[in-house]
Amino acid sequence: MRDLPEPAHRVDLKNAWVEWLCDSCGFRPTWHFTGTFDQSRHGLVHHETAVRYWRMALGILNREMGGPRYKHKWGHCYFSYLAGVEDHRLGGAHIHVAGDLWIDGAYLKSWWAATCGFPWFRPVTGQESLTAYILKHVIGQDDQPHWWIQKTPRAVILEGGLRRVVLQPGNEASQGWVTQGPLTGE
Helix, strand or coil: CCCCCCCHHHHHHHHHHHHHHHHHCCCCCCEEEEEEECHHHHCCCCHHHHHHHHHHHHHHHHHHHHCCCHHHHHCCCCCCEEEEEEECCCCCEEEEEEECCCCCHHHHHHHHHHHCEEEEEEECCCHHHHHHHHHHHHHHCCCCCEEEEECCCEEEEEECCEEEEEECCCCCEEEECCCCCCCCCC
């Protein structure tokens, strides 16, 4: 099956999201994760279920980095991310996620494989092209992206195999689980 060109209104919407996330918010993803569901275990997974499993994975990753009270340290998530759910060619949904800080990709892959199905994780360098790729699939299905922008300067410190997140005081972040488009202004 050949990909057809995107309609102009979807291209404009995608470009507005990319500009807002990458330029206005400074989102610079460094990794890409795709989680596909094993239909023999889960059947056909709907978009809401894919997002629910991603939220479960986020909780696990955040507890690994910040302990059980991580929400008191940095809120919803220590890294910024963009997630989009799309219909898989075999049926059901799968999720694409781009994030900006170090995560334990091997741990995420092993958890997803044991819990959901088939994980794929890799580092990236083309931040805007990855952001556009995820948004293309989301907008093409008239869906909305899920995002979290952590505005506070933070860093993942690796010390002899130990990892910790360092955040500056005054933690502020913005998120959107269901949005109507790029926000304008603060």
